[in-house]
Amino acid sequence: MNRGAAVEGRTVTVSIDGRPVEVEEGSTIREACVAAGVEVPTLCYLENLAPVNVCRVCVVELEGSRALVPSCSRKVEPGMQVRTDSPRVRQSRRMVLELLASATDLSAAGEEVHRWIEAYGAEPDRWGEPAPYTADAPTPGSAVTLEQPVKVDNPLYVRDYSRCILCYKCVEACGDQAQFTFAIAVAGRGFDAHISTEYDVKLPESACVYCGNCIGVCPTGALMFRSEYEMREAGTWDPQRQTVTDTICPYCGVGCTLELHVQDNRIVKVTSPLDREVTRGHLCVKGRFGFEFVQDRGSATP
Amino acid sequence: MMTETQNPMEMEPTASERTVIDAILGSAGAGNGAARTAEGLRVAVQPERPHGRDRLLPVLLALQERIGWVSPAALGEVARRLRLPYAEAYGVASFYALLHLEAASPAVVHICDDLACQQAGAGRLIEACEREWGPEGAGEGERAVAWHRSPCLGRCAEGPAVFVQRSGASSFGLGAVETPATVMQSLEEGPRPESLPFIYRTDRHPQPLTERMGRLDPTSLDAYRAAGGYSGLRRALALGREGVLRELKEARLLGRGGAAFPTAAKWEAVAKSPDLPRYVVLNADESEPGTFKDRLLLEQDPYAVLEGLTIAGWTVGASKGYIFLRGEYPLARARLETAIATLRERGYLGESVLGEPFAFDVEVRSGGGAYVCGEETALFNAIEGKRGEPRNKPPFPTVHGLFGRPTAVNNVETIANVPVILRLGAAAYTSLGTADSTGTRLFCVSGAVGRPGLFEVPFGTTLGELLQAAGGLRPGRSLKAILLGGAAGSFVGADSLDLPLSFAAVRTRGATLGSGAVIVFDDASDLREAVRRIARFFRQESCGQCVPCRVGTERQWELVERVVAGRPLTSWHEERERHRDLAAVMRDASICGLGQTAANAIESAWALGFLGEGEAVQ
Numbered sequence: 052m053n054r055g056a057a058v059e060g061r062t063v064t065v066s067i068d069g070r071p072v073e074v075e076e077g078s079t080i081r082e083a084c085v086a087a088g089v090e091v092p093t094l095c096y097l098e099n100l101a102p103v104n105v106c107r108v109c110v111v112e113l114e115g116s117r118a119l120v121p122s123c124s125r126k127v128e129p130g131m132q133v134r135t136d137s138p139r140v141r142q143s144r145r146m147v148l149e150l151l152a153s154a155t156d157l158s159a160a161g162e163e164v165h166r167w168i169e170a171y172g173a174e175p176d177r178w179g180e181p182a183p184y185t186a187d188a189p190t191p192g193s194a195v196t197l198e199q200p201v202k203v204d205n206p207l208y209v210r211d212y213s214r215c216i217l218c219y220k221c222v223e224a225c226g227d228q229a230q231f232t233f234a235i236a237v238a239g240r241g242f243d244a245h246i247s248t249e250y251d252v253k254l255p256e257s258a259c260v261y262c263g264n265c266i267g268v269c270p271t272g273a274l275m276f277r278s279e280y281e282m283r284e285a286g287t288w289d290p291q292r293q294t295v296t297d298t299i300c301p302y303c304g305v306g307c308t309l310e311l312h313v314q315d316n317r318i319v320k321v322t323s324p325l326d327r328e329v330t331r332g333h334l335c336v337k338g339r340f341g342f343e344f345v346q347d348r349g350s351a352t353p
Numbered sequence: 354m355m356t357e358t359q360n361p362m363e364m365e366p367t368a369s370e371r372t373v374i375d376a377i378l379g380s381a382g383a384g385n386g387a388a389r390t391a392e393g394l395r396v397a398v399q400p401e402r403p404h405g406r407d408r409l410l411p412v413l414l415a416l417q418e419r420i421g422w423v424s425p426a427a428l429g430e431v432a433r434r435l436r437l438p439y440a441e442a443y444g445v446a447s448f449y450a451l452l453h454l455e456a457a458s459p460a461v462v463h464i465c466d467d468l469a470c471q472q473a474g475a476g477r478l479i480e481a482c483e484r485e486w487g488p489e490g491a492g493e494g495e496r497a498v499a500w501h502r503s504p505c506l507g508r509c510a511e512g513p514a515v516f517v518q519r520s521g522a523s524s525f526g527l528g529a530v531e532t533p534a535t536v537m538q539s540l541e542e543g544p545r546p547e548s549l550p551f552i553y554r555t556d557r558h559p560q561p562l563t564e565r566m567g568r569l570d571p572t573s574l575d576a577y578r579a580a581g582g583y584s585g586l587r588r589a590l591a592l593g594r595e596g597v598l599r600e601l602k603e604a605r606l607l608g609r610g611g612a613a614f615p616t617a618a619k620w621e622a623v624a625k626s627p628d629l630p631r632y633v634v635l636n637a638d639e640s641e642p643g644t645f646k647d648r649l650l651l652e653q654d655p656y657a658v659l660e661g662l663t664i665a666g667w668t669v670g671a672s673k674g675y676i677f678l679r680g681e682y683p684l685a686r687a688r689l690e691t692a693i694a695t696l697r698e699r700g701y702l703g704e705s706v707l708g709e710p711f712a713f714d715v716e717v718r719s720g721g722g723a724y725v726c727g728e729e730t731a732l733f734n735a736i737e738g739k740r741g742e743p744r745n746k747p748p749f750p751t752v753h754g755l756f757g758r759p760t761a762v763n764n765v766e767t768i769a770n771v772p773v774i775l776r777l778g779a780a781a782y783t784s785l786g787t788a789d790s791t792g793t794r795l796f797c798v799s800g801a802v803g804r805p806g807l808f809e810v811p812f813g814t815t816l817g818e819l820l821q822a823a824g825g826l827r828p829g830r831s832l833k834a835i836l837l838g839g840a841a842g843s844f845v846g847a848d849s850l851d852l853p854l855s856f857a858a859v860r861t862r863g864a865t866l867g868s869g870a871v872i873v874f875d876d877a878s879d880l881r882e883a884v885r886r887i888a889r890f891f892r893q894e895s896c897g898q899c900v901p902c903r904v905g906t907e908r909q910w911e912l913v914e915r916v917v918a919g920r921p922l923t924s925w926h927e928e929r930e931r932h933r934d935l936a937a938v939m940r941d942a943s944i945c946g947l948g949q950t951a952a953n954a955i956e957s958a959w960a961l962g963f964l965g966e967g968e969a970v971q
Contacts, residue, residue, distance in 0.1 A: 104745050104899075104944070105899050105900070105944070106899070106900050107899050107900050107901055107942040107943070107944075108900075110941070110942045118940070118941055118942070118943075118949060119941045119942050121745065124745060125747075139937075139941055142934070142937055142938065142941070143901070143937070143938045143941045146901065146905075146934055146935070146937070146938035146942075147900050147901060147938060147942060150901070150904035150905060150938070151900055151904065153904070153908070154904050154907070177923075177927075177931065178908055178922075178931070179915075179922055188889075188914065189910060189911040189914050189915075191911075191914055191915035191918045191920040192915055192920060192922060193911070194908070194911060195907060216900070217897065217900075217903065226438075226441075232438075233438030233440055233441055234438075234440055235440050236438070236440040236443065236444030237444050237740065237897070238440075238443055238444045238447040238448075239447050239448070239897070240447075240723070240725075240740075240895065240896050240897045241892060241893060241894065241895040241897045241903060241906065241907075242897065242903055242904065242906065242907040244896070244897025244898070244903065247440065247443070247444070247447075248439075248440050249360070249361075249362050249425075249428075249429075249439035249440045249442070249443035250361050250362070250425055250443060250454075252360055252361070256359075256360045257360070257439075257440065258438065258439065258440070
């Protein structure tokens with residue numbers, strides 16, 4: 052839905068790490084990199100959302116540009132010379148990962164994030180002793196993190212902002228990129244900026260409709276099914292033992308694809324693949340959370 | 354999932370809050386969405402209302418001034434009236450430092466403890482205020498007076514400075530505040546009349562930007578006209594757009610906001626854009642620590658700035674100009690409003706400027722207390738009623754600026770140069786200054802000099818000559834360092850007095866003229882305190898959008914705090930390396946100039962040996 056800018060048929064040739072790559076006009080540098088088979092790390096980018104280019108981990112060196120440029124949003128222009136592996140690029144990517152990892156709990160982030168941290172040589176521990184979040188002056192030797200209590204205020208999902216990298220994806224998905232509910236926004240500023248409902252009211256008092264599309268786009272597990280959260284807390288969450296079954300949502304005629312994550316014969320979470328035309332990974336409250344009847348068949352029988 | 358607790362934004366606003374909101378948004382029921390329920394917001398797709406949401410910051414600032422804070426109920430009413438989601442309205446309100454989202458004291462005193470005021474005794478004032486009024490911020494809402502530390506308030510030649518917000522009355526600024534009693538006196542008897550800081554006069558070269566300051570009645574259009582005012586606009590109208598662009602090109606006018614971009618190129622790009630409408634925007638959100646020139650231009654010579662802005666509108670084909678003015682500059686706002694009203698009345702603004710087929714009007718918008726809004730795209734977002742987060746560039750403002758339209762955005766000093774160029778002609782203008790930097794430059798000299806103030810000198814004047822004009826150092830003192838360009842600039846050492854102050858020459862030393870701030874430190878100044886203040890400044894002023902700046906400014910603050918405390922992690926050498934890494938990622942990967950320059954001054958402090966173990970660290 053965000054690809055409208057690409058003009059079909061007309062192509063542009065750019066150079067990625069010295070190799071010419073031909074892509075559709077209107078493509079981004081990241082898309083050109085993908086076409087060239089070059090991996091670009093991304094955190095705030097997702098193919099079903101418009102790029103917000105805030106995480107800066109996808110930066111590349113563009114000849115003629117003073118600063119590095121975000122490849123997720125910068126459109127290709129004929130003759131661009133792009134370096135994805137220069138010392139400056141590696142340094143910036145390493146530091147972005149290092150800074151994030153020094154402030155945020157990334158333990159529930161995707162495996163690729165850990166691979167990048169390793170590959171770029173990020174050393175998050177060298178900034179001091181991790182300390183819980185505070186806006187106050189730092190104690191010498193401590194590195195303030197976002198560590199704070201988990202928000203558990205409804206039966207369906209939890210918000211653990213200790214894990215939040217402020218990628219804006221949940222805000223975008225809740226807002227005009229998918230759900231048009233606008234229950235959350237970024238509040239505060241600087242290191243104190245955070246995702247919040249108005250005055251931090253609990254979700255049931257907010258505009259939230261529990262579509263869970265924010266969970267669907269969260270890259271770090273800051274937003275999590277309550278079922279997953281409780282199983283993790285109990286130490287029973289085990290993706291190795293989970294199977295994923297594709298099905299079609301039974302509730303209405305739209306026909307969203309559901310991926311049922313099943314552990315020990317119980318549905319523990321529902322996702323939807325991003326590449327399906329129907330809703331590109333977004334669901335409503337019924338598709339996302341309305342699976343309890345499956346596992347409560349016994350009690351539902353008259 | 355139903356709940357008994359009410360959302361605080363759905364509470365009833367008070368009658369006085371309603372009155373304030375109605376005054377800005379029109380009365381409820383005037384077809385502006387007041388009848389919509391919160392439920393409606395959950396499904397509503399916002400229709401494109403580019404001139405609806407942009408009233409958000411004005412109404413919030415009005416609530417702050419009239420009521421003393423922005424209550425959840427009032428914010429809720431505003432959100433419903435503007436058809437804004439609650440969370441988004443809260444996100445915007447929580448961005449701006451001058452908006453209090455909790456009940457505030459009837460008087461909130463912001464005490465500048467930034468680089469210049471620090472040297473002028475802000476520390477002593479803060480200690481006295483703490484004794485008088487209690488700890489910073491504590492008990493706010495219950496006490497008659499609350500106080501906060503503030504970043505630079507733009508009164509650097511008259512420190513220590515304060516800015517006072519009053520509930521139900523207009524805010525005001527004060528310079529040379531020695532004791533809390535001075536503030537109390539102003540609260541009780543009204544603010545004392547503005548005094549001018551020292552303004553440098555010489556007959557050795559023309560001073561076209563400052564020659565009227567303090568000599569003409571800044572409220573009188575006739576006085577300005579008698580001094581040659583508005584002959585620049587008349588010449589511009591006669592020359593036509595192409596002619597004005599040619600004149601500016603020949604004058605080689607470069608932007609004074611910090612980036613030194615050629616003004617003619619910027620205007621030409623906007624003028625040639627097929628997209629309509631186009632806008633001109635005056636960036637009057639002066640907040641760079643150590644800078645007060647724009648405030649003085651606006652307060653003392655508002656007609657000159659408005660003449661320049663009108664010429665900008667004429668040249669690029671805009672019929673609307675916005676002035677985004679720093680919220681801490683209430684006197685400038687009053688002077689501008691007076692001038693704009695007079696100009697409308699006298700036919701210099703309006704449907705037909707000076708009888709020509711050219712419509713142009715100007716609107717002043719106040720900022721909410723955020724340094725980052727001086728970044729041009731953050732400034733657009735602030736006007737549009739959004740969080741003041743900078744946008745990624747490209748697209749540049751000349752293509753996609755205010756409300757997504759082609760926009761020429763210029764600094765106040767740049768705009769003030771435009772009537773000068775048209776009046777004198779490019780040839781006379783370029784006879785001032787150097788080949789690469791033409792004309793005069795306003796320097797704000799503060800800190801350890803005999804005569805801090807505003808200095809208009811031709812580009813190319815050396816730093817030593819500038820300091821001499823500022824009365825030199827105080828008796829018996831020796832020069833330690835000079836911070837050029839404010840917190841976003843860099844320190845140069847005592848061996849830089851021969852440095853000619855031109856864009857090119859300063860660049861060769863790895864420094865920048867930036868905003869024109871020149872803060873002088875002598876052997877009695879505490880440079881480590883200055884470095885700490887800079888680190889805290891960026892930590893508090895980062896918008897938080899991108900990782901390098903959001904986390905980087907926090908880590909930089911922590912690093913500087915422990916280094917200054919003599920408690921480096923591992924070794925001094927490794928701290929230096931860590932800071933180099935921070936500086937690199939902030940410079941290379943931040944979205945905007947704030948992050949890109951946030952490590953500059955501290956880098957230069959390392960290089961000059963002000964950090965580390967008290968000696969130069971290589």
